[in-house]
Amino acid sequence: MTNKVPAHIQPYIDTLGEDLGIRFLLAFGGSYAYLSERPQDRSPVTQLIGAEAHMRLAARLGSGSLRIPLAKPFIARSFKDKGWTVNAIARHLHVSDVAVRGWLKVRDDRQLSFFGS
Template identity: 65%
Template sequence: MTHVRVPAQLEAYIDVLGIDLGIEFLLKFGGSYVHLSENPQGRSEVAALIGPEKTTALARRIRSGSFRVHTGKPFIARHFRAKGWTTNAIARHLHVSDVTVRNWLKPPDDRQLSLL
């Protein structure tokens, strides 16, 4: 499998949870608010998915409290492509159009001039 670069805003999730659980976390909570605690309680949806130990580790890495989770869909699309998924399969899984997936998977335009 080809390595896909993890964007900076998603590094903490992937570092703490690993790639597979990190993606599952982003798919479940991305775009919504979550509450992370260093002492998760039994009613925590986050702890139910990733376990209390990883919830504590994530709270220590990111911060305790409530915040909106990034969706991470462009990264997830690139990861699924590296695993051999088709554009249509990615689009269905991420609930976006095939056009959106193709745009996410396009290589960067090297003709863009640097501003610096």
């Protein structure tokens, strides 16, 4: 994976792996999800990722209601790495192609910062 994982997304990707982590973020991102170290089969989280992964995620992040980040820029870069077109990414993430292109731009780290380092 060439896509750098942002710190606020790292626990999800480390615990669930990139593909399942992205599925989880797409399903629950931007809202609350209840995590439990003893999940019920009827839990929407368990139904998506399975009881074992649910328990691992709860152990890593803590039990209870948790706001899940959107992570659309990370997901867009991951899809691009898998060969998706900009338009396909935009449609899947329900954003404009302009937003996707902005997220995919390569930053030039050689440029000096106005504020210094």
